Amino acid sequence: MNTDTKEWLELAEIKAELAERDWFMGTSGNLSIREPDGPTFYITASGKDKRKQTDSDFLLVDLKGSPVQETELRPSAETLLHTVIYGKTKANCVLHVHTVENNVVSELYGDEGSVTFRNQEIIKATGRWDEDSEFRIPIIYNHGDIPLLAEKFNLHVQDDSGAVLIRNHGITVWGKSGFEAKRILEACEFLFQYQLLLNTQLAHTASLT
Amino acid sequence: MNTDTKEWLELAEIKAELAERDWFMGTSGNLSIREPDGPTFYITASGKDKRKQTDSDFLLVDLKGSPVQETELRPSAETLLHTVIYGKTKANCVLHVHTVENNVVSELYGDEGSVTFRNQEIIKATGRWDEDSEFRIPIIYNHGDIPLLAEKFNLHVQDDSGAVLIRNHGITVWGKSGFEAKRILEACEFLFQYQLLLNTQLAHTASLT
Amino acid sequence: MNTDTKEWLELAEIKAELAERDWFMGTSGNLSIREPDGPTFYITASGKDKRKQTDSDFLLVDLKGSPVQETELRPSAETLLHTVIYGKTKANCVLHVHTVENNVVSELYGDEGSVTFRNQEIIKATGRWDEDSEFRIPIIYNHGDIPLLAEKFNLHVQDDSGAVLIRNHGITVWGKSGFEAKRILEACEFLFQYQLLLNTQLAHTASLT
Amino acid sequence: MNTDTKEWLELAEIKAELAERDWFMGTSGNLSIREPDGPTFYITASGKDKRKQTDSDFLLVDLKGSPVQETELRPSAETLLHTVIYGKTKANCVLHVHTVENNVVSELYGDEGSVTFRNQEIIKATGRWDEDSEFRIPIIYNHGDIPLLAEKFNLHVQDDSGAVLIRNHGITVWGKSGFEAKRILEACEFLFQYQLLLNTQLAHTASLT
Numbered sequence: 001m002n003t004d005t006k007e008w009l010e011l012a013e014i015k016a017e018l019a020e021r022d023w024f025m026g027t028s029g030n031l032s033i034r035e036p037d038g039p040t041f042y043i044t045a046s047g048k049d050k051r052k053q054t055d056s057d058f059l060l061v062d063l064k065g066s067p068v069q070e071t072e073l074r075p076s077a078e079t080l081l082h083t084v085i086y087g088k089t090k091a092n093c094v095l096h097v098h099t100v101e102n103n104v105v106s107e108l109y110g111d112e113g114s115v116t117f118r119n120q121e122i123i124k125a126t127g128r129w130d131e132d133s134e135f136r137i138p139i140i141y142n143h144g145d146i147p148l149l150a151e152k153f154n155l156h157v158q159d160d161s162g163a164v165l166i167r168n169h170g171i172t173v174w175g176k177s178g179f180e181a182k183r184i185l186e187a188c189e190f191l192f193q194y195q196l197l198l199n200t201q202l203a204h205t206a207s208l209t
Numbered sequence: 210m211n212t213d214t215k216e217w218l219e220l221a222e223i224k225a226e227l228a229e230r231d232w233f234m235g236t237s238g239n240l241s242i243r244e245p246d247g248p249t250f251y252i253t254a255s256g257k258d259k260r261k262q263t264d265s266d267f268l269l270v271d272l273k274g275s276p277v278q279e280t281e282l283r284p285s286a287e288t289l290l291h292t293v294i295y296g297k298t299k300a301n302c303v304l305h306v307h308t309v310e311n312n313v314v315s316e317l318y319g320d321e322g323s324v325t326f327r328n329q330e331i332i333k334a335t336g337r338w339d340e341d342s343e344f345r346i347p348i349i350y351n352h353g354d355i356p357l358l359a360e361k362f363n364l365h366v367q368d369d370s371g372a373v374l375i376r377n378h379g380i381t382v383w384g385k386s387g388f389e390a391k392r393i394l395e396a397c398e399f400l401f402q403y404q405l406l407l408n409t410q411l412a413h414t415a416s417l418t
Numbered sequence: 419m420n421t422d423t424k425e426w427l428e429l430a431e432i433k434a435e436l437a438e439r440d441w442f443m444g445t446s447g448n449l450s451i452r453e454p455d456g457p458t459f460y461i462t463a464s465g466k467d468k469r470k471q472t473d474s475d476f477l478l479v480d481l482k483g484s485p486v487q488e489t490e491l492r493p494s495a496e497t498l499l500h501t502v503i504y505g506k507t508k509a510n511c512v513l514h515v516h517t518v519e520n521n522v523v524s525e526l527y528g529d530e531g532s533v534t535f536r537n538q539e540i541i542k543a544t545g546r547w548d549e550d551s552e553f554r555i556p557i558i559y560n561h562g563d564i565p566l567l568a569e570k571f572n573l574h575v576q577d578d579s580g581a582v583l584i585r586n587h588g589i590t591v592w593g594k595s596g597f598e599a600k601r602i603l604e605a606c607e608f609l610f611q612y613q614l615l616l617n618t619q620l621a622h623t624a625s626l627t
Numbered sequence: 628m629n630t631d632t633k634e635w636l637e638l639a640e641i642k643a644e645l646a647e648r649d650w651f652m653g654t655s656g657n658l659s660i661r662e663p664d665g666p667t668f669y670i671t672a673s674g675k676d677k678r679k680q681t682d683s684d685f686l687l688v689d690l691k692g693s694p695v696q697e698t699e700l701r702p703s704a705e706t707l708l709h710t711v712i713y714g715k716t717k718a719n720c721v722l723h724v725h726t727v728e729n730n731v732v733s734e735l736y737g738d739e740g741s742v743t744f745r746n747q748e749i750i751k752a753t754g755r756w757d758e759d760s761e762f763r764i765p766i767i768y769n770h771g772d773i774p775l776l777a778e779k780f781n782l783h784v785q786d787d788s789g790a791v792l793i794r795n796h797g798i799t800v801w802g803k804s805g806f807e808a809k810r811i812l813e814a815c816e817f818l819f820q821y822q823l824l825l826n827t828q829l830a831h832t833a834s835l836t
Contacts, residue, residue: 131353144549340771562758
C-alpha cells in the first residue's frame with residue numbers, strides 16, 4: 001500500500017497528536033480519511049497500538065468497508081460507522097475516540113438523549129458563529145450489534161460535519177477535512193471537560209447554601 | 210516576511226510552550242508581540258493549528274490591526290483587543306488563551322464582575338510583592354460584536370501589565386515582555402486551578418459536618 | 419546480561435511509555451517479561467529511577483525469583499508476586515504500577531473486596547466481548563509481609579490474563595504478551611478514572627435535588 | 628562557573644524533569660545541590676524560566692547564601708531556607724516547588740499545623756518501612772519576612788531528609804542525594820493528589836446517604 005500519500009500522512013499526523021493526549025487507551029478508537037474524490041478511504045487497522053507509527057497502521061477500503069487490496073490487515077470492527085458517514089455526506093475525515101470525559105458525559109446525559117452547549121465562545125470551532133448558537137450532540141445507545149448501531153447512528157448523520165456520542169463508547173466526529181474534524185473533536189472535549197468541572201463547582205456552591 | 214527576528218522567535222517559542230499544555234483547543238487563542246519601539250506587532254494568523262510551527266504562523270500589523278505587508282494571511286479576528294493594549298500602554302506582548310479552568314472561573318464568578326486572590330505566594334509573579342497584596346481579575350461579558358467587546362475591554366486596560374477574563378471566552382494577559390506576559394498567565398492559571406480545587410475540597414468538608 | 423533481546427527491548431519500551439504517564443512516582447512499580455518458553459524472566463531492578471533507560475534496568479531471574487547470573491542488581495522486593503503468576507499461568511508479562519486513581523479506588527471499594535464494571539465498551543480490551551460482560555477486579559489487603567501478600571494474591575490468579583488491586587498499593591495486571599498486559603492496564607486505569615469522575619458528578623446531581 | 632560538574636548536571640536533570648511536570652508555574656520554585664563535602668552549593672538563579680536549560684541556571688553560594696564567585700546572577704530570594712538545611716543536616720539536595728495540590732493541602736490542613744498519612748505503600752519512598760508507619764508533614768505560616776520564615780522553618784529541620792509545607796507557598800523537601808530528595812517529593816505529591824481525590828469521593832459517598 002502507498003504509505004506516503006497526502007492523506008496517509010495527514011491521518012498519521014492526527015493519530016500521533018491524539019495519541020499524545022492518550023485518547024486511545026486500551027487500543028480503543030479508530031480514524032479514517034477519504035481519498036480525494038474517491039470511493040475509498042484509509043482506516044486504522046484493527047488491534048494496533050495507536051501510540052506507535054508503522055507502515056501497517058492504516059488500510060484502504062471501499063465504501064462498503066472492504067479492503068481494496070490484498071492485505072493481512074483487518075479494518076477496524078467499527079468501520080461500518082465510517083461508511084455511513086462517507087456514503088451520505090461530503091465529509092472527508094472521521095475520528096472516533098474514547099476519553100474519560102466523553103464517556104462520563106454520555107452516561108450522565110444519556111437518558112436525555114443529547115447534551116447541549118450554549119454561550120461558549122469555543123462553539124465557533126464547530127462552525128456555529130452566531131452569538132446565541134446552540135451546539136447539540138446526540139447520545140445514542142451502545143448496541144453491541146454493529147449493523148444495528150450503524151442504523152441508529154445513521155439517523156444523526158445529515159451534515160458534512162458533526163458529532164455523535166455513543167453511550168460509554170466514546171465520540172465520533174466528522175468534517176470536510178482532517179483539520180476540521182480535529183477542530184470539532186477538540187471543541188467537544190473542551191466542552192465536556194468544562195461542563196463536568198462546572199458541575200462540581202455548582203455542587204460546591206450548593207453545599208454552602 | 211522576516212521570520213527570524215528576535216520577536217518572531219520569541220513569540221514562536223511561547224506559542225510552542227502553550228501548545229504543549231494544550232491551551233489552544235479547537236484552534237482557539239491568539240498571541241502577539243510588539244516590534245522594538247515600533248508601531249507594529251506580530252500577531253497569530255487566523256485559522257491555523259497552533260500546535261504546528263510554520264513560516265506563516267504570524268503576520269505583521271500596525272496599531273489599527275492592518276497588515277503592513279502584502280500577505281494572504283488574515284490577522285486573528287480578535288486583533289482589535291491587542292491594538293487596544295498596544296495603543297494605550299507600554300506592553301510589548303499579549304497572550305489570549307482558553308483553558309477549561311479559566312472558562313469555568315469566568316462563568317462561576319462572572320456575575321460578580323471579577324475574581325480576587327490573596328494570601329497566595331504566587332501572586333508575586335504578577336508583580337505584587339506585599340504580603341497582603343490582592344490580585345483582582347475583571348470578568349467582562351462576551352459581546353459577539355468585537356468592536357463593542359474591545360470598548361468594554363478597554364475600560365480595564367490601564368497598566369503596562371494586566372489580565373482580563375472574558376466570560377466563557379478565555380483570558381487575555383499582557384506584559385512589558387513575552388517573559389512577563391507568560392509569567393502572569395501561568396500565575397493566573399495556577400490560581401484558577403487552585404481555587405476550583407479548593408472549592409471542591411470545601412464542599413467535601415461541608416458534607417462531613 | 420544480554421540487553422538487546424526482543425524481550426528486554428519490549429519491556430524497556432513498556433517501561434518508557436508508563437514512565438511518560440508518570441505511573442512510577444516515588445520509584446514505585448515493577449515490571450517483568452518472560453523469556454520465550456523459559457523458566458526465567460526479566461524483572462526491574464530495585465531502587466532505580468524508572469524514568470531513565472539504562473543497561474541495568476532489568477535482571478534475569480528464575481521462577482523462584484533468584485538471579486540466574488552473577489549481578490550486583492537486586493530484583494524488585496515484590497518479585498514474589500511475579501513468580502506466583504508465571505508459576506501458575508501462561509502469562510508472559512506482569513505490570514505493577516501505582517496511580518493516584520487506582521489507589522483511591524482500592525481504598526474506596528476495599529471493604530467490599532472488589533470493584534466491578536459493566537456497560538463499558540472499553541471492557542472489551544480485557545478480552546470480554548459480550549454486551550453484558552462484567553469485569554470484576556479483586557482488592558486484597560496490603561500485607562507488609564510479602565510471602566503472606568503473595569499467598570493472598572495467589573487466590574486470585576487463575577487465568578492467563580487478569581488484574582488485582584492491592585489496597586493503597588497499586589494494581590498488578592498480567593497477560594499473554596506485553597501488548598495484552600498493557601492493554602488491560604490501560605483499560606483498568608481508564609475505568610478507574612471514569613468511575614471516580616462519575617461519582618463526583620452524581621454527587622453534583624444529588625446536591626441539586 | 629564550572630557548568631559540567633556531576634552536581635551541576637544532576638541538578639539540571641532534576642530541574643528538567645520537574646519542569647516537564649510543570650511544577651515551576653509563574654517562575655516559582657528553587658532547587659539546590661551541595662558540592663561533595665563542601666561548604667558550598669549550587670542554587671537556582673533568581674527570575675529565570677526554569678523550563679529552559681542555560682549556563683546561567685545555577686550559581687555557587689556558601690553556607691550563608693553568598694555567591695563564592697564574581698557573578699551577575701542573584702541567588703533565589705529564598706536561599707536562606709536552603710542554608711538552614713545545609714547548615715544543620717547532612718542533606719545534599721533541597722527542592723522547593725509549588726503545585727496546585729500541595730498549595731491546596733497546605734490551605735486545607737493549615738490550621739491543624741500538619742497533615743499526616745498512613746496505610747499507604749508509597750510512604751516507603753520516604754524511608755519509612757514499617758507497615759504502620761506514619762508520615763507527618765508540618766505546615767508553617769507563610770511569613771513574608773524571609774529571615775522570620777527561615778526561623779520558623781528551622782524548627783522542623785532535624786533529619787537528613789524531610790519535607791515541610793509552607794501555607795500557600797509550596798513544599799520544601801530535602802535528602803541525602805538528589806535521587807532521594809526527588810523520590811520524597813514525588814511521594815509527597817502522590818499523597819497530596821491521593822488525599823484530595825479521596826476527599827471528593829467521600830463527599831460523594833456522604834451525598835448518597
